[in-house]
Amino acid sequence: MSGSAPAGPPVPGVPMRGVEAAERRLGWKLVAPALAVILLIALFPLGWTAWESLHLHDLRMPWRGRPFVGLGNYAQIAGDARFWFALLHTTFFTIASIALELVLGLFLALAMNRAFRGRGLVRAAVLVPWAIPTVVSALLWRFLFDAQAGIANAVLVSVGVLDHPLVWFVHAWSAWIPVILADVWKTTPFVALLLLAGLQNIDASLYEAAAVDGADAWWQLRRITLPLLKPALLVVLIFRTLDAFRVFDLIYVLTGGGPGTSTEPLALYTFTALLQNLEFGYGSALSIVVFAITFGLALFYLKVLNVDLTGDVR
Amino acid sequence: MTRGLTRWAAIVLLAVLVAAIAFPFYWAVVASLTPEATLFQRPSLWPTTLVLDHYRALFAERRFWIPIRNSIVVASATTLFCVVVGSFAAYAIARLRFRGKRAILGFILAVTMFPQISIVSPLYMLLRALGLIDTYPGLILPYLTFAMPLTVWLLVGFFRQLPADLEEAALVDGASRWQSFTRVMLPLAVPGLATTGILTFIYCWNEFLFALSFTLGPERQTVPVAIALFRGQYQVPWGQILAAAIVATAPVAALVLAFQRRIVQGLTAGAVKG
Numbered sequence: 118m119s120g121s122a123p124a125g126p127p128v129p130g131v132p133m134r135g136v137e138a139a140e141r142r143l144g145w146k147l148v149a150p151a152l153a154v155i156l157l158i159a160l161f162p163l164g165w166t167a168w169e170s171l172h173l174h175d176l177r178m179p180w181r182g183r184p185f186v187g188l189g190n191y192a193q194i195a196g197d198a199r200f201w202f203a204l205l206h207t208t209f210f211t212i213a214s215i216a217l218e219l220v221l222g223l224f225l226a227l228a229m230n231r232a233f234r235g236r237g238l239v240r241a242a243v244l245v246p247w248a249i250p251t252v253v254s255a256l257l258w259r260f261l262f263d264a265q266a267g268i269a270n271a272v273l274v275s276v277g278v279l280d281h282p283l284v285w286f287v288h289a290w291s292a293w294i295p296v297i298l299a300d301v302w303k304t305t306p307f308v309a310l311l312l313l314a315g316l317q318n319i320d321a322s323l324y325e326a327a328a329v330d331g332a333d334a335w336w337q338l339r340r341i342t343l344p345l346l347k348p349a350l351l352v353v354l355i356f357r358t359l360d361a362f363r364v365f366d367l368i369y370v371l372t373g374g375g376p377g378t379s380t381e382p383l384a385l386y387t388f389t390a391l392l393q394n395l396e397f398g399y400g401s402a403l404s405i406v407v408f409a410i411t412f413g414l415a416l417f418y419l420k421v422l423n424v425d426l427t428g429d430v431r
Numbered sequence: 432m433t434r435g436l437t438r439w440a441a442i443v444l445l446a447v448l449v450a451a452i453a454f455p456f457y458w459a460v461v462a463s464l465t466p467e468a469t470l471f472q473r474p475s476l477w478p479t480t481l482v483l484d485h486y487r488a489l490f491a492e493r494r495f496w497i498p499i500r501n502s503i504v505v506a507s508a509t510t511l512f513c514v515v516v517g518s519f520a521a522y523a524i525a526r527l528r529f530r531g532k533r534a535i536l537g538f539i540l541a542v543t544m545f546p547q548i549s550i551v552s553p554l555y556m557l558l559r560a561l562g563l564i565d566t567y568p569g570l571i572l573p574y575l576t577f578a579m580p581l582t583v584w585l586l587v588g589f590f591r592q593l594p595a596d597l598e599e600a601a602l603v604d605g606a607s608r609w610q611s612f613t614r615v616m617l618p619l620a621v622p623g624l625a626t627t628g629i630l631t632f633i634y635c636w637n638e639f640l641f642a643l644s645f646t647l648g649p650e651r652q653t654v655p656v657a658i659a660l661f662r663g664q665y666q667v668p669w670g671q672i673l674a675a676a677i678v679a680t681a682p683v684a685a686l687v688l689a690f691q692r693r694i695v696q697g698l699t700a701g702a703v704k705g
Contacts, residue, residue: 140528140608141527145529147523151583152535154516155542158573158575158576159576161553163549163550165556166550169553221448225448231438239445240695241687243449245456245684248687249684250637250654250655250658251655252659252679254455255659256659256673258455263669302451302455307698310695310698363548369643384547384548401552404549404552407546411545
């Protein structure tokens with residue numbers, strides 16, 4: 118590997134500029150292999166996707182060749198109802214799951230911060246759902262909501278909420294419930310751990326001073342904890358939004374996008390266009406749209422984050 | 432008074448949440464040990480007969496060791512490559528002064544947030560042109576797209592935490608930058624390298640979209656793909672699916688339980704201070 122070649126040792130007596138130049142050269146040499154890998158296998162394919170998206174390319178019909186169609190695929194997307202519904206589903210999933218995760222994650226983090234005994238045990242317990250394959254968590258929740266063997270039906274019927282077992286995955290509204298619950302179950306621990314790290318950075322003397330002044334727990338939460346936790350909350354929000362927006366595994370396994378396409382997110386529609394229908398031109402255009410939306414969200418958040426970190430707001 | 436009260440409220444809340452988190456696992460373990468005949472009757476929280484039938488069928492009939500082998504090969508190779516190459520880059524970014532390193536780190540962070548789906552089509556055509564569809568390299572190469580930036584990002588966090596004076600002492604003693612890296616910093620960074628390796632391995636072990644897109648059949652499918660595509664002849668083979676889910680979870684859960692403190696450090700260091 119080119120990066121492993123040692124730079125010449127700094128010769129004694131060489132002026133500082135030489136040492137700095139050597140350090141700079143070594144820096145670039147060490148960074149080069151990793152950077153080359155990333156450029157070659159992540160950035161170059163992205164450019165290729167963009168180029169491909171300007172063509173009509175159907176792998177099932179090789180005789181049609183690969184004619185250049187300009188922005189034709191994008192025009193088709195603009196009029197594609199299935200795309201707009203997929204965008205709607207993705208947005209709904211993102212907002213619903215993140216809202217629940219932030220609230221529950223905050224509770225979990227506050228509780229973990231407060232309870233000293235057994236914190237290690239709790240931390241280990243909550244890490245496991247985060248670490249397991251998403252496919253596995255999707256299957257666990259599919260089983261919990263299975264029409265015959267699922268415990269969700271058994272409990273809801275015996276409590277009297279349902280009068281007969283519900284087939285959860287045949288209605289759009291009910292299919293969303295296990296999807297959102299599975300995501301909340303899997304990612305709330307991650308949210309809680311990031312928020313806990315933020316909580317632990319807050320100076321305890323602030324609370325002591327507030328307690329001396331007679332402030333109750335609710336006042337402390339609103340006036341001390343939440344404002345000081347804002348940077349951590351924003352970081353969580355960025356990571357989770359970008360993650361939820363590219364949701365694929367969970368829905369592929371839980372509902373397959375169904376019933377029909379009523380829970381289909383953007384990534385799943387794109388995957389279907391590419392690898393099921395083999396419409397590489399159109400699928401690539403969808404890929405670029407997903408990328409552009411993600412990129413736009415990230416830029417938007419980074420701006421928000423910047424404003425907050427420099428403390429300009431308020 | 433109120434502090435004691437909130438302490439108790441916290442403990443109760445925590446217990447409820449942990450129970451909610453643990454329940455699906457408990458339920459899956461119970462179901463994976465329940466005989467097929469009683470699986471579809473009214474579920475019971477406290478099972479009376481437990482059998483290993485589903486696990487036996489999983490390995491004897493479904494040959495589940497094949498996806499396990501595939502996952503281990505692909506995840507280990509990717510992790511090893513990324514930790515070695517990533518440690519060079521991370522050391523340089525964390526420790527050396529050169530122009531452009533901030534931009535490089537920003538770029539690497541941006542790539543970790545890439546939607547995987549946006550590069551599936553060119554990777555597919557590339558791998559097809561190279562004859563690498565349904566091979567190990569055909570999975571390892573795509574895995575580098577998320578594993579490489581992830582490793583560099585995590586390792587930069589670890590290298591930054593190392594004390595500067597040891598390295599400075601080595602430099603004063605006449606060691607070159609390269610020598611101080613290999614002789615002083617790398618040994619100090621071993622815990623960080625191990626944690627990064629564990630996290631990268633977990634990400635590779637869990638990956639689904641690329642493995643689904645770039646494999647064709649059971650010979651090269653990884654564990655998540657194999658489980659997701661389980662089919663039964665008459666009905667959903669829940670017993671075997673859940674047994675497979677437990678088998679897929681066990682190594683990850685073991686890693687997490689053994690290294691939880693370090694993993695949390697690695698996850699939060701980059702995010703909270705970055």
